[in-house]
Amino acid sequence: MSETLLSPVTLGSIELANRVVMAPMTRSRATAEGDVTDLMVEYYQQRASAGLIISEGIYPSENGKGYCRTPGLVTAAQVAGWKRVTDAVHDRGGQIVAQIMHCGRVTHTDNQAAGAETVAPSAITATGDMFTDTAGLQPFSEPRALRLDEIPSVVAEFGAATERAFAAGFDGVELHGTSGYLPAQFLSTGTNHRTDEYGGSVANRIRFIVEVLDAMVAVDGPGRVGMRICPNNPYNDLHDDDPVETFSTLLSSVADLSLAYLHVIRLYDTPDGPAIDNFDLARRNVDWPLVLNDGFEPDTAEAMLGSGSGAAVSFGRHFISNPDLVERIAAGAPLEPFNHKVLYTRGADGYTTYPTMDG
Numbered sequence: 001m002s003e004t005l006l007s008p009v010t011l012g013s014i015e016l017a018n019r020v021v022m023a024p025m026t027r028s029r030a031t032a033e034g035d036v037t038d039l040m041v042e043y044y045q046q047r048a049s050a051g052l053i054i055s056e057g058i059y060p061s062e063n064g065k066g067y068c069r070t071p072g073l074v075t076a077a078q079v080a081g082w083k084r085v086t087d088a089v090h091d092r093g094g095q096i097v098a099q100i101m102h103c104g105r106v107t108h109t110d111n112q113a114a115g116a117e118t119v120a121p122s123a124i125t126a127t128g129d130m131f132t133d134t135a136g137l138q139p140f141s142e143p144r145a146l147r148l149d150e151i152p153s154v155v156a157e158f159g160a161a162t163e164r165a166f167a168a169g170f171d172g173v174e175l176h177g178t179s180g181y182l183p184a185q186f187l188s189t190g191t192n193h194r195t196d197e198y199g200g201s202v203a204n205r206i207r208f209i210v211e212v213l214d215a216m217v218a219v220d221g222p223g224r225v226g227m228r229i230c231p232n233n234p235y236n237d238l239h240d241d242d243p244v245e246t247f248s249t250l251l252s253s254v255a256d257l258s259l260a261y262l263h264v265i266r267l268y269d270t271p272d273g274p275a276i277d278n279f280d281l282a283r284r285n286v287d288w289p290l291v292l293n294d295g296f297e298p299d300t301a302e303a304m305l306g307s308g309s310g311a312a313v314s315f316g317r318h319f320i321s322n323p324d325l326v327e328r329i330a331a332g333a334p335l336e337p338f339n340h341k342v343l344y345t346r347g348a349d350g351y352t353t354y355p356t357m358d359g
């Protein structure tokens with residue numbers, strides 16, 4: 001079994017030993033200042049037999065930080081911290097991409113550094129709460145609408161973070177383009193009420209992401225740049241009137257960039273099944289390798305790849321509790337469940353404490 005899942009594949013200029021990708025997962029084990037901890041080095045090294053690890057969301061600027069104890073790629077100390085992670089993964093023969101995640105309005109100021117601001121395309125506060133270490137759950141902070149003249153500097157933050165990611169030894173970068181964060185806020189009609197060239201028509205709403213991808217690709221070409229999307233994702237109070245039109249326009253506009261990969265979430269666990277076939281939408285608009293995600297088991301992933309639907313499959317939750325997921329798939333061994341209660345807590349418990357098959 002799993003002949004395809006365990007076979008090598010190339011995404012852009014990143015060569016994977018197998019097609020089992022670790023999906024990006026925020027785990028809140030960084031310091032309050034966004035520095036990498038020893039635990040994080042150990043956690044990623046434990047999972048280095050993945051064909052590719054995609055890191056947890058990393059903020060590219062202080063304004064981009066949303067969640068407590070999430071890591072940044074802003075300071076020299078953060079670059080040095082991530083270098084320890086990438087070295088540890090490379091020492092085991094693995095590869096790791098940095099997911100660049102600017103949270104925009106999905107934040108609370110208590111989670112941000114002094115002087116940082118909550119910014120968004122429009123001054124529309126997200127409905128919902130954000131966990132803070134200071135006072136537990138608090139309503140999302142009210143964002144300030146970005147001025148037209150400052151958008152180029154926000155775009156440039158993604159290019160600068162890409163440079164720092166490569167300086168830190170990452171094998172690539174992935175733009176987080178979904179889940180209600182800043183790029184998705186620009187894209188979607190519910191969060192973008194701008195009347196300038198970054199809002200209104202779909203051609204205007206895609207402009208921010210197109211410029212961000214250009215900035216990321218400008219650093220070292222497209223071969224080490226990927227993007228993550230999930231059309232129709234309602235997460236973090238996101239709404240778009242016509243996700244098929246929005247994403248078809250976005251993808252066809254950037255298709256010529258020939259990125260290393262497109263990482264697509266299919267929204268598997270919805271009550272009536274997904275309203276849109278996101279894999280199909282992706283395939284119709286770009287010919288880049290697809291990394292498929294959401295709700296896969298080893299056998300369903302194998303069947304999906306066997307049908308030629310994608311280049312690789314990413315697993316999130318299974319990688320939390322099965323650091324040796326690749327070896328388990330190869331052996332046909334059972335997978336361990338994970339403990340929900342310690343997903344975002346401090347310390348090793350439920351983070352680096354899951355054993356391999358051999359104990």
Ligand SMILES: Cc1cc2nc3c(=O)[nH]c(=O)nc-3n(C[C@H](O)[C@H](O)[C@H](O)COP(=O)(O)O)c2cc1C
Pocket residue numbers: 023024025026027056057099101176179228265293294295296314315316317318343
């Ligand atoms: C604890 C946790 C944290 C997550 N953090 C991120 C994140 O930082 N960036 C992101 O793009 N997706 C994030 N996700 C979503 C996962 O990457 C993935 O899409 C999701 O778990 C579905 O895949 P699965 O069914 O294989 O678990 C997170 C998921 C979990 C469970």
